[in-house]
Amino acid sequence: MENILFIIFDVFNFGWVAFLWWFTIRNYNTLPEKIPVHMDLDGNPDRFGGRIYAFLMPVLATVFYVVFTYATRHPEGTNFPVEITDQNKHAQFLIMKIFMRVLFTFLMLMFINNQDYMIRRSTDENAKPKISIATTILSVIAFLPILLVIINLFK
Numbered sequence: 001m002e003n004i005l006f007i008i009f010d011v012f013n014f015g016w017v018a019f020l021w022w023f024t025i026r027n028y029n030t031l032p033e034k035i036p037v038h039m040d041l042d043g044n045p046d047r048f049g050g051r052i053y054a055f056l057m058p059v060l061a062t063v064f065y066v067v068f069t070y071a072t073r074h075p076e077g078t079n080f081p082v083e084i085t086d087q088n089k090h091a092q093f094l095i096m097k098i099f100m101r102v103l104f105t106f107l108m109l110m111f112i113n114n115q116d117y118m119i120r121r122s123t124d125e126n127a128k129p130k131i132s133i134a135t136t137i138l139s140v141i142a143f144l145p146i147l148l149v150i151i152n153l154f155k
Contacts, residue, residue, distance in 0.1 A: 009101045010069065016108035017065050020115060021058045027119045028054055035122040039114075041134045045121060057115045061108060068104045072097045081148060099147050106143060110136040 036045030
């Protein structure tokens, strides 16, 4: 059952990557030559670049997907905040596999939100992000202490 859930999660996460590529390619021709490539925490663009930078998020998402997938398939090669023993090995590897998949989902939601905002902001200076950039970053950061508590419960 555990493997079936992981496969479903992996397909779901791959779907996020595919959606990001589709969304970017679909909107690429509508972008002006100069687009915002970096925003501050308030959502105001502070750096601009050519429209080829629209592919930065999909490329990063693909790289992260490959790295996260490799790490979840080979957990013995990753670092853990606790010593791995024969007694805690299964629990720690399971926690790591779940954490990596959930973290990737958070990252993809952040990437898709940023890509959507960048594309909308390119053509409309009054556009606002659907979810604030600070909220997306804090949601990923807030996830880490929860993970550390869970890991320490299963030392």
